[in-house]
Amino acid sequence: MPSATARSARKRDAILEAAKLAFLRHGFAAANLDDIAVAAEVSKVTIYSHFNSKEKLFTSVLDWVIAGRSTGGPPLDPTVDVSELHDALTAIGVDLVQTALDPEVLALRRIMIAEQPRHPLFAELWRRTTVVAATDSLIDYFAAMQRRGTITDAEPHAVASQFLWMLIGDPIDSGLLFGVSRLPEARAIAAAVATTIVRAYGMPRE
Template sequence: MPVSTRCARSAAKRDAILDAACAVFLEQGYAAASMDAVAARAGVSKATIYAHFTDKDDLFGAVIRARCERNRTFAPVGPALDARATLTMVGRRLLELLLQPDTLAVYRLVTAEAPRQPELARAFYESGPGTGKAEIARMLVDLGRRGLLAVEDPWRMADLFTGMLRADLFMRTLLGLPQPEGSSIDQAVAAAVDTMLRAFAPSPAGAAG
């Protein structure tokens, strides 16, 4: 069998495992979910799962990373874009991901089980919010190098930006509450971007010419 065919089959099995694991985690909860249940849902052996993932924590983290990758949340942004366009694109991608039903369900799952399952909370944070903030911080560093933003603490800036995006729109959706009239992703992203541009505008001497 050609190497390319074997690789494609392996990737397909990995994707099937991730899809099955996401469904099992959401249906049964993290603590009750078992590798046997994931194997049965994916139609593979448990040995096949362990060939791809070391344990349940590793599998859960991979589920979170796969959601971000499939939604291209932190895919590279065009280097020719200015600060507003870059922040708007990244902000929209992130908020659209956060508002998806499966994302909200995973968030609720982690929040409910984190006190009893600290390893779950760690896997979720490192694979989701932590990775996301690191990618946004790198994007901000690039904007700073180009003289488009005043960047001294990119991690803090990324934290502020994601915090503004995960404000009222996200919280109301998470809680199943109605949205105020006129509330939208565009509005939430624009408000966060405007605030970032005002707060971290480059000085005239540091602006790109």
């Protein structure tokens, strides 16, 4: 028989999945907790026992989606050889572009934009756990490669920010406004950005 902890975790995941679908379908304001409870096959009291409020439920959905999209990506391995740097950056870039263009991610961004006047903390949380977290990881990655002599001694924050926003800036803007059909494939975007970074900062092979 599953433990109480396992049953609680399954209920929590069921609530998050039902809530995610409700928010994506109806937006934050129109999503109904009673409907979410029915879809998750739990009581409304159970929802409140896991999440204190509708706002907390929504931010938990954001965290849950981000965590799901953050697993399984290519490692940020600073020991990569100069000869393999372009391929490594391309693989990282493909994952970042695909994440930015994930239909659920784009839909959640639209919800946060709509809710910004009433719930600015939604966007603050999202930015902290996506753009800021990704930039911080890339800063560490590029700084470690600088110490190894793989890339030039440029300011790591500048390199990380340039790499990230060359990858996701246009895809996010186009995806939010028009959908993803007008954009090149993620690999084409990532390969072009990797070429730019390697040419600007890569150390020549000996």
